[in-house]
Amino acid sequence: MELSAHILAIVALGWFTALCVRYFTHMFQLNSYTEKVQTAWMKANFLRLVPAIFCGVGALVCAFLPVLYARLGFALLALLLSLLYFPRKAKKPLVYTARVKRLLATFTLLSAAVVALGILLGGTGEFLLLGAVAALAPFTLLLANIVNAPIEKAVRNYYIKDAKKLLASHKRLRIIGITGSFGKTSVKYYLTALLGVKYNVLMTPESYNTPMGVVKTIRSSLRATHDIFVCEMGAKYVGDIRELCDIVHPENGIVTSIGEQHLESFGSVQNIIGTKYELATGIPESGKLYINVSSETIDKNRPPRDAVTYGLTAAADYYATDISVSARGTTFTLVHGEERQEYTTRLIGEANVVNIVGALAAANDAYGIPLTEMKGAVASLKCVPHRMELLDRGNTVIIDDAFNANPAGAAAALRTVALFDAVKIIVTPGMIELGDKEEELNAALGANAASVCDYIVAVGEKQAKPIVKGAKDAGFDESRIYVAKTFAEAMAFVNGIEQGKKKVVLLENDLPDNF
């Protein structure tokens, strides 16, 4: 009996710790394995630490009860508390990458060492140490991360070296880097499709725009038959783009926009500008740089070298005019010097026109594809997932604009929604990572939505506040505002709206589970 209770207590502790560390590892992964971000998140979400602390306190209390009851009591407590860390369906679930496995292995070793020590000590000491393992699990995780740091660095360096070797051995491969606060994934998709008219193109998939993502793409997908590599380059900190340029050595570059994304991590707009232009200095003299001058910040802060401009006014080398946007698609005329060409596309939204122009400019100017030969490719362009992606569900049309909203993009999205003859609904949790300006920009979003939409659904009470305020201040009917706790709840509400007409639902931004 004694032994069974002992084993039960340890197993229950193991179970609790496993679920607890699984949860915190998931959040750690979403926080890009950055300690600073994780600790800030833990401070802001203190409640999530409570079950672990409670378990520790429980162990402390049990230490002073008769041993048998203590162990059974602790086991029961641990099992009950573990329910609070039970994995829930998540938008971006935990991926058990090799790194996560290494992290959990080290964590297990550290925790097991403490448990072993506890068992040796026995009695009160054992309970104290068992309790410590449970309560400190979130912190032991961070310790494991520190312990693994040299290994991770070695692994990372090996992958980078391997990718560099592969690129060096592929002599005829031409590489172009694409960066920008927003629009870079769209331009990447469009450019790849246009270049496909003549060339075999490798592109970084989805949102793989970090050194590890780019390196993974090269190591797993680069083939001898590829002619061009289109590399999306993301940045959150100063030096991020330079790091990517050091690995990939692009020949050409596109800067799609400069805005206030990740203002928190960059620190200032000047830093954002400097970092984006690390691409300008990262390409050789003989390379070509394309910049979007309809992005105000770019227009006012030109790069430190020659660049081909693109945009929506005659000031640019390649620009779109006579733009006609409808619910069914877009037509525009591209002007380049003496040449004028008309294009049609099924994509909606003005933001897409600028992105297509950028892709056309690079494909034509750097890779020599005549503008006339790309009309078919533009007409066939598919929606980029979660970027003004049109999903026609019969009676309800969903415009999925869920990825990293920026104020300009959100405004453009609303202008597109205004074109639909339907009940207009916006579902949004607001915008994040905009630092001090967050509240002001979210209020502006609310006001803008008020002028276009029939219903406003905000997701997440905390984030929703400035949006709701902005809408109300603009005179929006309060009864048509709904604040949902989760996305599922929001969509349930949307489905319930019955007005006899078709519905168009704009999904603007979508926060991952660590918010």
Next chain:
Amino acid sequence: MKIQLGVLFGGNSTEHEISIISAVQAMLSLDREKYDVVPLYITKDSRFFTGEALLSIENYKNIPALLTKCTEVILVKENDVAAIYKFPPKAFGKSRIGHIDIAFPIVHGTNTEDGVLAGFIEMLGIPYVGCDVASSALGMDKFAMKAIFREYGIPVLESKLYTTADHVEGEALLDRVEGAFAYPVIVKPVNLGSSIGISVAADRDALRKSLDTAFSFAEVVLVERAITNLREINCSVLGDRFSAEASECEEPVRGDDILSFEEKYMSGQKGGAKGMASVTRKIPAPISDEMRTEIREMAVKAFRALGCSGVSRIDFMIDGDENKVYLNEINTIPGSLSFYLWEPIGVKYADLLDRMIDLAMKRQRARKNLTFSFESNVLSGISLGGTKGAKGSKM
């Protein structure tokens, strides 16, 4: 990182040896700066071998000896390349000895050129040079290709198809043929290449013999009238169904009524096997400019009508009595890849091969943008209880 180009040749075909010649010629001309050439020889019992020794035409004098110097292999789909594994696998160590990015089939005749090899490569999922399955099959069926050419307004001779079931009728068949055509007629197996089993019959006895010969090679035979005042003109085409261009025209010189197998391939044996390149030929063909233009345009039209890709050779017949041009047939993988028809207009063999490979990549890119199978399991949405077919009958 050079492109690994696998050249597949040989195969279970009556034109096995000719494809060896065509392939070795091509492999010698491929640009080694751009490609690592991987020779993949297919024996007559459809086994695959690879090895440096396959690059020298001399070694083919004794094929069993040659194979002992090579490695038997199998090709396996591996993501977007085809991996090459030693077969049988090694007991210890790695059996994977390489991969190919692109396949370049250089095969002639039934069981290879008719879509069989193209189909095999399609399942490996890699880009390949030349006609796809459909156009390969059409290009090998003399009757079917004529039907399509006729749809496009290309002049072809009227023909009739007979099977072994008809052959059994004996004299009755001869009566029927005589009822349909005036002598002389030409009898051909419908799906063989390089003039095998083909003969001209000027009277009933000859017809009987021709039919017997043809039916010994194939189950389905085609008969059409034989042009007496005949000149043959060949023209090659490079491109795909969207755009193509024609080569120089040639007039192959024949000793007999039609080029025989011997003439096509065995002449010039002394000077080393040169295949079609060694048949005495007049390049450019001594024809008027108008006729040259007419033939070249017809060739491109025919090529695009069948949806061909790469390089093909289209053979024409000029009826001197009618002064009319007829399209005889298309060869989707021509002997020696017709390089000798391209050099006169300034396209070097290495460039010709590069362009064929580019066309293969172009087709692959277009394919990748289309949907072939649905991501979701269509079956998962319907109830499969009772396994009744759509019409309610038990399966």
